[in-house]
Amino acid sequence: MSAPLADKIRPKTLADVVGQEHILAEDKPLRRIIESGTVPNMIFYGPSGVGKTTVARIIAENCGMSLYKLNGTNASLSDIKDVVADIGTFGSENGILLYLDEIQYLNKKQQQSLLEYIENGDITLIASTTENPYFAVYNAVISRSTVFEFKPVTAEQLKPAIKRALKIMSEENGYKVAASDEIVEKIAYSCGGDVRKAMNTAELAVICGEASDGMVTITNDSLEVLAQRSNMRYDRDGDQHYDILSAFHKSVRGSDENAALHYAARLIAAGDIISLCRRMLCIASEDVGLAYPMAVPIVKACVDSALQLGLPEAKLPIAEAIILMATAPKSNSACMAIDAALEDIKSCDALDFPRHLQNVHFDGKGAKVVGQHYLYPHDFPNHYVKQQYLPDALKNRIYYHFGENKQEQSAYLYRQKLLNELDK
The missing domain is CATH 1.10.8.60 (Helicase, Ruva Protein; domain 3)
Incomplete structure (x- = not known):
């Protein structure tokens, strides 16, 4: 059987490697490491087909070490033990270089079995992964390795x-x-x-x-x-999935409807409207927020329509919601307010409620305060009265700051009006 063209054209030297100038150009870190002849433990991280395996092979062929290759998709603990068994033999007198492709598929025990040998230098590890190694690779292996990121080739x-x-x-x-x-x-x-x-x-x-x-x-x-579909670089469970969602979210937040539509189209083309719709619901409250509160029910209606219609028609209400949010005024004041409140919950013990906010309790003998003394706002002009609502320890805390947009400034002016009338 004839070898695939991709194997026939595989570069034999670093000069022939396509792309990756950020780490392989003259005087760049990985290039200098390779040319030094001293090979450390390394993890190559990046999408498929960008040169990780090719560079690892070039290193192996030029270092004079005994090369062992394993693939995480089918390697077992016994395969790793077979490599370890060759330590100190005549065939490995110049050291062992283990190239471990798709390391993310090895379980924790399999990865741990390498620790002792890569730490003392008996085995030099070059591992590759298409998933973020800081999540997919055992932390102890990460701490003993240098991570190099490979990027898509232009x-x-x-x-x-x-x-x-x-x-x-x-x-x-x-x-x-x-x-x-x-x-x-x-x-x-x-x-x-x-x-x-x-x-x-x-x-x-x-x-x-x-x-x-x-x-x-x-x-x-x-x-x-x-x-026609070969340019779809998308993995629903991998980094690309979250990168596209992140790019989409930030484009809407940045009021760039064209970029937002581009990333949405990539998700739609991949058939993943569930993730897209969930992110849209989040954006409506997180980034448009109180600057245009009607964005929430409108986006919800568009999402419901999209999920009922299914593809390809789902693209229509999705596009409508995206353009609405990208071109709407923005405010994250509600998001910032609830985050600030949650920080206090983490740092404070369970605080007592102000007496006048509690449910009505029986005042027993010896009670220091008798009666609830709650002021019912609807009994007062403008249905507003000042009283303490926060616990004593936080009574002056301010979580919400009115945004500068028209909607929130209108609410701010109304609040000031109520306060001014109290002072009269």
């Missing part, structure tokens, strides 16, 4: 790699591959920063191309079919 960085891949296919198969700059660009932009996905798309595009007179021409029509 389309511009992908173009030379795609051209090289097409050239390799042409040389191997004895025919010329015709691909316009537009085709190369379309492949580059359709793969979401995933080099492996770009190589696979290029390979399939050649296979599906139009063959004539020793030449294969990649057509737009075939590429459209191959690449």
Whole structure:
């Protein structure tokens, strides 16, 4: 069976690695570590197809150590013990380098079994993960390792790699591959920063191309079919899920309806309207808040409509709610107020209620205060009277500060009016 194009084109040197200039360019941290010849324990974190395995292989091939490879998806404790058993043998006299792909799939006990050996230097660990290592990897392993983040590769960085891949296919198969700059660009932009996905798309595009007179021409029509969903970098349980939701939330908060619609569209295209709707309900209260209180029932109505309609029609009320919130005035005063109140709950013991707010109790003999003495606001002008409501220890605490928007300033002026009339 022929090896995939992605493996045939895999770089053999750091100079050939696509992207990752932030850690692999001249004088950047990982480049300097690799060139020093001293390999520490490392964790490579980033999405699939961006070079984590490639860089690990380059390190292994240039360090002179005995290389062992395990994959967290199928490695067992006995596999790890087999690696440990080779410590000190003739074949490992220059040390053992263990490349552990998808380390997040190993359980805590399996990860713990490596601790003693990576700490004393018997094993040098290079692990890779597509999930945030600070959540997915055992903390003791993290503390003994240096984490390097790999980022999606840009389309511009992908173009030379795609051209090289097409050239390799042409040389191997004895025919010329015709691909316009537009085709190369379309492949580059359709793969979401995933080099492996770009190589696979290029390979399939050649296979599906139009063959004539020793030449294969990649057509737009075939590429459209191959690449129409290949740029969807989305994992409902992974970092990408939370990154998209975070970007969406911050775009609405920042009043950028276009960016908000972009991230919403990515969630809709992935079929995840549940997460999107939940975040929209949160934004209505957290970020629009009291500046436009009607956003809450309106967004709720749009969410209900979206969930009843289902896709594809759900996009309509979702878009309406997003644009409404992004273009509405913003206030986080309610959010800040409840957070401040919760901080007091954490720091204060259970405080007594003011006597006049308690439910009516029987005053026994010897009671210091007889009667409740609650002032019923509706018995007073404007249905308002000043009295203490907070516990004594917090009686002067202020949690809520009126926002500067029209809605809250109107409420502020009304409050001032009541207070001014009390002073008359």
